[in-house]
Amino acid sequence: MQTYDIPFIPSSDDSVKTMMKLARPQKGETAVDLGAGDGKLVIALAQRGVYVTGVEIDEERWSLINARIKISQLQDLAKTIHGNLWEQDLSNYDLIVLYGVTSIMERLESKIKNEAKSTCRVVSNRFEFPTWQPAEVLDHVYLYRLQKAQ
């Protein structure tokens, strides 16, 4: 089996609810899930009217997300990229969500800092960024507002 930067562990239903609560997604916003797994966060954001992109490196999971988007008839809002999160341009998103792992957080902090809009919000399930201050923390979910975090 291939190993990736982040193991596949889907966010729990409670964590998805908490992430949505802290993210406060607005209709028409743009979002990306970095490592989209089985698409739980992609679907949750699209159901709230967000234009969301799920980036997933694993081909089987990427296919599963596409099937779920189709079944949920959310093709107008949700799309996927079968690819590596490190190769994505993060400059066009209002919201970045992830369920990562400790080993990626330092590199990801610097990628987001270099690329994301200053108004971007980042919601991380379980894992904190090493130097940023979260704006809110609830049940191990961290909300960062970039203009205040750094």
Ligand SMILES: C[S@@+](CC[C@H](N)C(=O)[O-])C[C@H]1O[C@@H](n2cnc3c(N)ncnc32)[C@H](O)[C@@H]1O
């Ligand atoms: C912890 S799961 C999170 C899934 C989903 N975001 C959620 O919260 O339910 C992480 C996912 O990231 C994917 N992944 C790992 N390394 C990746 C990389 N370099 N680029 C894109 N996806 C990656 C894994 O295949 C896995 O499906």
